[in-house]
Amino acid sequence: MFLSYRRSDSAGHAGRLYDALVDRFGEDNVFMDVDSIEPGEDFIEAIDRTIARAGALIVVIGPSWLTDRLRDVNDVVRMEIEKAFDHGIRVIPVLVDNAVMPTAGDLPVELRALASRNAVELSASRFQYDAGRVVSAVESVVDSAPVDLRSELDEPRVLAFDVGRRIEAPLDVVWALLIDFERAPEIYSMTQSLELLSDGPAGIGTRYRQTINVIGVGISSDAVVVVFDPPFSLVVIQLISGSPTTRLEYVLASAEGGATYITCKGWAFGSGWKLKAMAKASKLFDQHFARKELAELAVVAEQQAR
Template sequence: MSEQIFISYRRADSTSEAGRLYSSITKELQGGTVFMDTAAIDVGTEWAQELEDALTAAQIVLVVIGPDWLRISDEWGMRRIDQPQDWVRREIERALTTDKKLLPVLVKGAKLPPVDKLPESIRDLVQWQAVDIRDAYWDHDIQLVLQQLRMEVETTQADRGEMGDSQVYPTPPPEKPDPLSEEKISIALGASLASWKIVSSPLPQDLTKVRTELCRSYRFKSFSDAIGFMHQVAPGCDIAMHHPRWENLWRTLNVYLTTWDIGHAISDRDIQLAKYLDHAYGEFPGAAID
């Protein structure tokens, strides 16, 4: 499989974080899916051409931005980002002009640069929603990145006919997904989502209609932990553009997932978000896991 994910970064700004990101993605999504120059270019290969080929083949470009990403200059004091031959600038320009998906990844406390401080050719970078990966919470925050990558890679594989019938077929927003069949829901609940169940109830806005939801209860050590968990996973829900209905009862959080724009039925969006929430709960220090 050709590399579908391209990691763009500045060596003087975020080499270690980019390498850690590469390792995490490779471990989760299998080798051959992600390209990073120092890891993917063989000795003796034409370096510039290899970068061009990998960027052309990629479906998604991760732009790793550290605190010095914008300010790094050459020996004459000129910002590298202002130089047309700068590789980071060229990578972003190519991604923007070929309609690739971009995902800015902020590390070491960095923020997205002000739009007026960027060259005009790459100002659209700031229009893409960024993910902040905090060093102390790497294992949690990396899930926000992996969630997006799974959706992109698996959708591409589904288009190519590379996925089996027993696997989930995520369709990223804003496209509407299809409701999952009872068989596929049963497969998911019988495997990695065994703690979830299906519930049905009247739709509050229209009592003549029924909503079908995935439901699970999470228990915590304290009320503050329950609220803290909701706060921690909220950015992931925003990035997935899919949000739960939840009820907080002291130390218990009841979560309900359904896809409203297909008639309040269960779709792949709900399966993916349930997996993300379960992983976050397993890593959350305030979880009251039996």
Template sequence: MAGTRTAVFLSYRREDTKHVAGRLGDRLTQRFDDVFMDIDTLEPGVDFAAAIRRAVGECDVLLALIGENWVDAVDDQGARRLDDPDDWIVQEIKVALDRNIRVVPVLVDSVPMPRRSELPEVLTPLADRHAAALRYESFDSDAESLITAVERALAPPADDVPRVDLPGDDTSTIAGVGPTGVPDGDLRDGKQAPVGTDEVDDPARPPAQEAHEEAAVGQPDETDELGDPRRPPAEETPEEGGTDQPDDSGPDGTGVVDGPTEAQREADARRRRRRRRAMAAALALVVIGAAAAAWALLRGPEPPPGIPWASPLPLETIVVPVEESSGSSALFLVDSDVGTVGDRVDTGGHKAGSPVLAPGRGAVVYQTQTSTQPLDIRMLRVVAVDGTGDRELFDRPEDCQWMLRPSWNPVELDQIAVPCLDYKVDGQPLEFSLRIYTLDGEVVRALETGRAWLDDVSFSPNGETVTYAMGPGDDAPVIYSRPADGGPSERLAEGRDPMWSPDGARIVFSSPADHSDPERPPSTIRVMDPDGSNVEDLTAGPFADRNPGWSPDGEQVVFLSNRGSADGTTLRAWLVDADGRDEPRELLPGEAGSMTSPPAWASR
């Protein structure tokens, strides 16, 4: 270890994120020569403490893995380890923060970023650093994004600083690329003539332009990029040679310091200048693509061919089925922020319920019910969110008397998963099946067929997995998951109404009623990991809470409940934060009418 510079330091608590650290460490060592991870980097006989402190004192980037128990981990005496100034995690991160290098909080499996109030005073600057996510179900892509950000932080100096005009801003340019996207300066033999000098020392650059570069790729926490520190103005443009500082090297010769030395300040200043030059160069390529991506994001996915479509609904708008005085039901738009009812979506003439918003929020598929004899018939209709184009989605199959609430494939937008019920009126038993159809009614595949009750299908955000509830009856269901292209199913948990979160990190569902336990509520809203682990309650109390659905940002859950019902049977829509910390609030307080079926907020 002695004499070796460390580019990336991996800080983690073994009992919290050991296995994740191992996987990430393997990826890092494939891309970087200088990675410090204690168990792999230290040679036998090396002083463990001194080597770790030396590595932190010399690294360019520190990745702080934060798992579920990172904040609340305790020692053998029950004291919180973060409150111990001698704790290794505290020391590692403190030295890196004091050196003002890039410190990246890496949130493992969707744990929330620690609040400032949860951190010891010496680590509170960590709360200002832009965090990265590292989740089990998307580990490969998350790790690649993180490593790419580290590569940018360690990028070598660029010879020239490109300049590009940002859309809609004729004055905000970055040196090197003109308004047309063609580099300034002469092109001779395929090479660009120099167009500027070092970005810190360029006397010709207006101060406002330099400020723009800092903000162009900034984050809400005022960082330059992932994990980059907030730098005081005095450190933005340090001169070579710096200021006179005392030698704070540790007496043991390990290089351990309480604060940055003069040499470290100078090295850090050079690294910051190199990073800004590299980031400005990358920005020239990114800005054009980012503008196109932003436009695509605002516009949303292209609507499937032949489907009625309108401008996407605002993210705060929920499609809610409300029972009318006639006993029928209709779909209305509801503003979740203020709790007001807006326009009607369906055109009437039928009982409308179980709406499902399309990816892109421009159309709704919903269930209708007729009263033909001898059986009720339930089929699916589709309508644009502005109420136009209301029609049957496709002809109901003869062996599917009930087409239950579907799920729209978020990747293959021309596919929809539908639970079907065949009554078998010739005296044979009921038969359920789960089928994936194209939007014109062609069967792509059947995933489940049998006599067991089946409902509540939901695609994962990547379109690769479906979850659903199945059991001997709707009072004893079990949630299963299986590949959307076929394959064996996996049992996740007892319950029903599963729905994937928009980021694919969690599944919300309702617990089954337990009639044998009088202390247990009829049903509660819960969340779990995609493999069925880490089950947590979002609601509690003697209520029938069911049919949960995510908000598009994954921050809230809407659900039906008999809370506040005088007779205990009237269902109303309620909202609860996804962390379950606050009490649920009613979506439409004081409004008349029962909710006859689940509302639609995020696409399922």
């Protein structure tokens, strides 16, 4: 997990919380700040790479956390939160020193989703209890990742495409349709069939087998949900022969006028020349499918919202 904080605002609390997280998850699994980046590494790439592999981003917010620095696109804290939203991972605000959650109006557009996240209050008088709540929140995310995928998710991957669309329908309507896997053949014209391979409502660990129509030929692949953060983010890993090939990250945000803006990023897995080949193939096909999928999702959502 990734711990985000301002040194001038909450270094002491962040340090104690870091110790609590390390006690539970181990030092190698907790990233605290730029001190963890090796000399000579590209700073932005290191943050992006670390957050992309994180199970959760913990944002420690003190009384002076909300400053004009958030308006600067190069502000480290802003960059960390934006990257977390981009990758669709869970964002957990932690309030210290009687700080209050910022409102959406206090934040840049790119960070406004933070205002809707449930926060944990961390007080000095009951630190152990409150820190335990943070640890439990992280456990619910990290420990629920499918066990057989944890090692594969560390494989090299590259961003193949990034598409987005405004949908004239409320966030909850779009989210409900996005996770209604059984209706996929009805909503998306390229989906021939979808068979659920797991029981229960949609969530982390949900598995399904999807058959896509490609130039008249049905191509099937399995998929598993690895991030499920309603109604903001959904991450699905596509599998062939049990190995990950593509990571699809859907991120939703409320837009002006009661609309929703949804993005879909596609990451290709592989190594060496295979990674480049997978990325090129994903950009050629999966990007087209994602654009068409978002357009058809918009049609159904907008009809339902009328």
